[in-house]
Amino acid sequence: MKNLKTLVSVVVAGSLLVACSPQNENPAPDNQEVDPDVEASADGLEFTDAVVREKGADQEMTGIFGELVNNSEEDVTIEGFTTSLGDAHYEIHEVVDGTMQKMSEPLVIAAGETRTLQPGGDHFMIMGYPEEIPAGETIDLTIELAEGDDVEVKDIPVRTMGAGDESYGEDGHLMGH
Template sequence: MFTRGRIALSVLAVSALTLVGCASGDEDAGTTAATTAAETTTTTTAEAVDAAEGVTFTEGVVRAKGTDKEMTGIFGTFTNNTDEEINVVGFDADFEGASFELHEVVDGVMQMKPGGFVIPAGETYELAPGGDHMMIMDYVDEIPAGDVVDITVELSDGSTIDVEDLPVRTMNPGDENYNQDGGLMGHESGVQEQEQEQSGMEEQN
């Protein structure tokens, strides 16, 4: 009887140890998974912060406009101080009712920039009249010379860059074509005029 009892106790002890071992293993697995998830989140956040902090916008300027025009441009230079390619996909500003677009000028005609501005690692990207630029659209109020403008630049990884106190200055047009109403060609009327010119050439031929 003593021997059987001893064997039974031994079996129970082994079973208890096995259960404790399993519970400990589950706890360790749960802790490991939680730690890995936290590390992944931290890494992703750090990458977004690094991308945003690694890009600067200098020599920025906003072209002044009156109430006779509904659009104007923003120019300056992006510098990518990281070792990765940076993609600027949009921007925003505090102009109620306005829309904001990234543009390029091709053969004197303004159009939206497909894919945004891609800044190679360690290089600069210039926004200039007659070339690539940021555009404030559909804004009827005046943006007078002497004011300053704050913008938020959006990157493809979801991070943003706050650019403050861009000076508003009176600037001559670049190589863009302007209509009589002050709008830039290529955004509706410019395309229509090009189509009309093409149609006229075909009729002559």
């Protein structure tokens, strides 16, 4: 994938977020407009329906979810990510046998395939950030590809959403942390 240009589109469709959210979740505060046409683009990869789970100051971690769509004819390998939050610890996670853990291999999205990042499954994890990340805010995401390219995704909305179906291990903490 030497000369692969990278495409990332963030599509925030308020109606989709509301339709896919349980009734007790907060898709957007009354004072925040949801822009259904937020987009950034390059060639090959889309990150759609992106959302960050709200984090209280007393919580240790939160996640980023959505659909990674590889529209290219080559596999795309994601080695890491950072956010506009700055000083935090960032990991790509998976759930194995019901227990959340850091992925041991880079995240690969096969050519022409989609990879879902969701609670209880694969997701981007933000840890070690002491401040709250309240619903209604937005963050920017930088996805780091194995080819050395960085993909910028702007204005991902923060929403209130329930936890997935994952365990944090016998001691109540993330495996290996």
